[in-house]
Amino acid sequence: MSAVFAAPSRMRNPARGFTLIELMISLTIGLVILAAALSTFSTSSRSSQLSQAETQLNEDGILALNLIQQQLKQAGYSQQLIPGSGATVMGNFAGSAVRGCDGAFTDAAAAFDKLSCTGKGSDAIAIRYEATTDNTMPTGTDTKLATNCLGNGINALTASQVSPPPTPAPGAPPPGNYALADNRYLVTDASTAPMLSCRGMEKRDAVNAIGTPQPLLANVESMRILYGVANRPSIELAATYDPQRHQIVKYLDAAGVDAQVSSGVLADLAEDRWGRVLSVRMCLQMRSDRPVRDVPAGGFAYKRCDNTDHTGTDGYLRRTFTTTVLLRNRMITP
Template sequence: MKPPKKVFLYQSGVSLIELMISITIGVVILGAILAVYSATSSTGKQSETATRMSEDAAVAMNYMAGYIRMAGFSFPQANVPVNTAVSGTGTVQVNDSNFAGAGVRGCDAGFSNPTVSTTLSLTCNSGTGTAAISVRFEGDAYNTGPSGVNPTDCLSQAVNAATSSDFNGGPTYSLVESRFYVKTGANSGTPELYCGGNGGGSNFVAQPIMQYVESLVFTYGVADDVSSQVVTSYLTAAGVDLLPGSVDQRWSRVVSVKVCLVMRSEMPDQNTPGSYINCAGNSVASTDRFLRKAFRSVVTLRNRGALSS
């Protein structure tokens, strides 16, 4: 009887070198996938942040524009011709409405006394900083958000004070005043757009209305005199203050306002320091990795008409 044949089983596998090569290739592929995912995720996050900044800027811009557009508005008296007369160093408009003063007053570096009760007593900070603006107009339940039967300021506070008419001193009306500026929030520690108004007996105590507004810049389109509707130049607030005449005469020449605000992202969403174009049109470094973007608009004062050159 023949002995059974011996069967030899040979084990097959990979060598250590082949295993190391496979692991290396896998790590490279995984790293590439992670890099693509990280870049896509970062780009998507930045895109979402930019969209949110644009939406917030639109809300803030539209809110301020609504008040700036009304600056100087007052209901004209019936059967009173609009005439002009020369007084002092400039042409002034003869009163034909309850409110005849300047509807807008600004400072390039902010107000040094933002809660002062009288607009003509507002003073400006020296040096550089974010701008501030104050607007005044005759309000009613239709051109503001009503609070009962009274108009309201920018904080929806009822303006109860009765102001004597500039036309003949007899009837009274509601003079609405709102002041917009940027400062760091006491609770949030972030830059915020604030507004203070003359309603509710608050004495212009401001409250934040939009977070992450980092700066404001206003330039003013002025006419040759208060009777003209044609913008002949755009000036800073300091430039308007250098015009001849009284404060009311200078600022009554404003026909339109260029508004620029810079929004900042909530979180430092950039992987590396970047840059942005500021309100002056210059490229500015953003070393803290926060996204920033400037938004612009031009607002024509409703009472002044709108012709520019």
């Protein structure tokens, strides 16, 4: 008897490709997922860029304030150590510690007592104090010289201004010439590449002269300054507290300081007025290093130093930073 073999039956689920409809549905789903991923990436990238710009803006603003604060804290400084006693007295510098302008200096290289103002643009300020190798950073080539705001050496050529000069200890040398720091801070290139610049007294062979301006910090768009004044001038550190000389009674802009009526204490009217300044209130308007992409409708809102609201449409972030610094070499507490 022969065996009978049955023919194999046809497979019920034969292998086959995607239909056109299935392929279109798959592509659509894939495109939706890709679009969502790209949108998430774009939002995250924009947020990251904005966060980076804000962080850099804050760091620049704090750095700029700290830089000027350090100079203002030294304004009016002058000290002489009496050898062997450990005591200190005012030894050399006496006079106005600061002098400012509402707007730029007409000639920022002029002598301190000849500085005048344009009344336009950002404010400017000149800061003076006795410079030593202890309160300034000596340069590599002039390690024995005090330096200005740019690190350039200053010759010790200014005669003691204190009248009468302090009496030295027995056997100690009399007060001699000293290095006078006279640093002028101003905002340059405000409309194109804004930055905080400085020019200061520096050595020119055997003499001193105000040097050329050099940038200190970029992205400073504007500087506004108010001055806390007393009723009478205090042009050097005193031994006792006097409310007429050491109590701030009001804050004025530079024009307001210049407009004060003489107190009758000093014959030099400019010294009488600016010798009353005991504190400086400073506001810096900072700009981000570069514009941010995809500026929101209406731009970025910010407040200026005069506390008015403004909106920038150029893509740059802006923020103001404010500080008040007491001139500790003029201020005496009760």
